């Protein structure tokens with residue numbers, strides 16, 4: 001449940017487990033989690049702990065082996081119409097311009113209208129790519145490609161944005177710029193977001209709440225009380241550093257959980 005009575009829960013993950021193999025281990029193991037509307041939550045954890053799997057469950061790209069996931073009160077039975085997804089690699093189509101890549105979710109459903117194109121150009125402008133609409137992915141930098149991928153996920157103004165380490169391949173400064181872009185766009189539209197990352201500083205900067213995952217479970221939860229809008233100087237504040245330190249220790253503890261031999 002949301003701790004803020006003015007906010008309603010938008011994403012509800014109830015006792016959800018997932019096994020890739022019916023007889024194998026639960027890669028996501030009995031997770032309970034809720035995201036109030038308009039909040040940004042981050043899943044933090046080491047490689048292989050089940051973050052991407054949980055994100056795919058929240059997108060409806062995988063269906064739980066046990067438990068239920070609700071978006072806006074409705075149990076997911078397939079890919080959610082409410083969600084935009086940004087993958088680890090930008091996954092743009094090489095032969096399409098930046099504009100046509102942003103329009104792809106629309107083009108897959110119907111022929112884009114002038115209004116669709118205007119909306120896509122507006123999104124490109126919002127991510128700083130107004131002058132790059134006709135360029136193909138190969139003519140864009142890695143950061144610019146990631147911006148196109150974020151713009152594409154925001155087409156149709158989804159209520160929920162699911163992001164899987166979208167900035168992992170970028171240099172530190174470009175990554176910080178994209179984090180600011182993302183926060184600005186989410187605040188503008190009241191978008192709820194679930195963001196997967198390995199990076200503790202990224203999680204603290206973006207999130208209202210961070211979940212540390214290990215071996216398919218949430219092992220630690222930290223609410224981030226930094227004011228919004230966030231700005232770069234906050235990264236050097238005592239509150240930011242204290243949150244990073246707590247999460248780092250939590251991840252070390254989580255590693256001990258992984259290493260502990262089975263009883």
Ligand SMILES: Nc1ncnc2c1ncn2[C@@H]1O[C@H](COP(=O)(O)OP(=O)(O)OP(=O)(O)O)[C@@H](O)[C@H]1O
Pocket residue numbers: 020021027045046047048049050051052053054
């Ligand atoms: N399609 C699949 N079939 C079988 N096992 C899978 C599949 N995808 C992932 N797994 C396994 O499930 C576990 C969790 O994987 P997942 O991708 O969710 O982890 P992750 O925390 O996102 O890792 P990373 O940070 O490296 O992306 C891993 O042990 C992985 O090998």
